[in-house]
Amino acid sequence: MQTSFWVRRAHKWIGLVIGVQALLWMISGLYMVVVPLEVIHGDHLAHVSSEPLTPSANRIAQSALAERYPGITSVRLKNMLGKEVYEIRQGSDAALVDAATGSKISPLDRDTIKALADESYVGEGSIRGIEWVTKAPQEVGKRPVPLWAVHYEESGDTTLYFSPHTGDLVARRHNLWRWFDFLWMFHIMDYETRNDVNNTLLRVASATGLLFALSGAWLLFYSFTRRKKT
Known part of the structure; x- marks a missing residue:
C-alpha cells in the first residue's frame, strides 16, 4: 500500500491524540499572556514594608x-511594625530577636x-479569618510550615501567608493566581x-x-509534487 496512505492515517490518529492537549496548551498560554504577571503574583494586593534603618545606640x-x-x-537587622528586630538564623532555623533587649519574640502570635x-x-476586603497552617496547601508549594494564613472577604478570595518565625x-x-496554577498544571502536564x-x-x-507536524509537512509536500505530475 502507498506510503502516503499510511502517513495520512498516522497523521489523522496522531492529531486526534494530541489535539486535546494542543488545545489546552493554547488556552493556558492565552491566559498567561492576557493576565499580567504582576497581577498573578498579587503585587496589587499587598506590599512589603521597607522602612529605612537609622543609627541607634540602643x-x-x-x-x-x-x-x-x-x-x-x-544576622539581619530589619524594621517590623516600627520596631527594630534581628532576624537570626541557626542553620535552617530562623527566629526574630528584639534588637534592644536580645529577647526572642518569635514565633509571632x-x-x-x-498587624x-x-x-x-x-486591597479593598476585610479579614475573614486568620488560620494557623501546619500542613502546607497546594498553593504555597514547598514553603516550610507552620504558616499563618490571613483570609480576606473579597471577590478575589485573597489569602496572605506569613512566616511565624521571620514575619x-x-x-x-x-x-487569578489559582486559575493560573490550574492552567499551568495542564500546560506543563505535571498533575x-x-x-x-x-x-x-x-x-x-x-x-x-x-511527529504530527512532520507528517503534515510531508503530506503537504506530497500533495504539491503529485499535483505537478498530473
Whole structure:
C-alpha cells in the first residue's frame, strides 16, 4: 500500500491524540499572556514594608547576640511594625530577636500577624479569618510550615501567608493566581507537584506533536509534487 496512505492515517490518529492537549496548551498560554504577571503574583494586593534603618545606640551588639544564641550563621537587622528586630538564623532555623533587649519574640502570635497583614494589605476586603497552617496547601508549594494564613472577604478570595518565625510575607494567593496554577498544571502536564517542566509525559506529548507536524509537512509536500505530475 502507498506510503502516503499510511502517513495520512498516522497523521489523522496522531492529531486526534494530541489535539486535546494542543488545545489546552493554547488556552493556558492565552491566559498567561492576557493576565499580567504582576497581577498573578498579587503585587496589587499587598506590599512589603521597607522602612529605612537609622543609627541607634540602643541595639544589642551582635557579639552579645552570638553569645546568647550559639550557632548563629547569619544576622539581619530589619524594621517590623516600627520596631527594630534581628532576624537570626541557626542553620535552617530562623527566629526574630528584639534588637534592644536580645529577647526572642518569635514565633509571632495571631495579633502580631494581624498587624503585619493590616500593614501589608492594600486591597479593598476585610479579614475573614486568620488560620494557623501546619500542613502546607497546594498553593504555597514547598514553603516550610507552620504558616499563618490571613483570609480576606473579597471577590478575589485573597489569602496572605506569613512566616511565624521571620514575619515575612511569603506568599500572596488569590483566584487569578489559582486559575493560573490550574492552567499551568495542564500546560506543563505535571498533575502532581505542578512544577516539573521536564517530566516524561510532557516530553512524550511534545515529541508526538512534532511527529504530527512532520507528517503534515510531508503530506503537504506530497500533495504539491503529485499535483505537478498530473
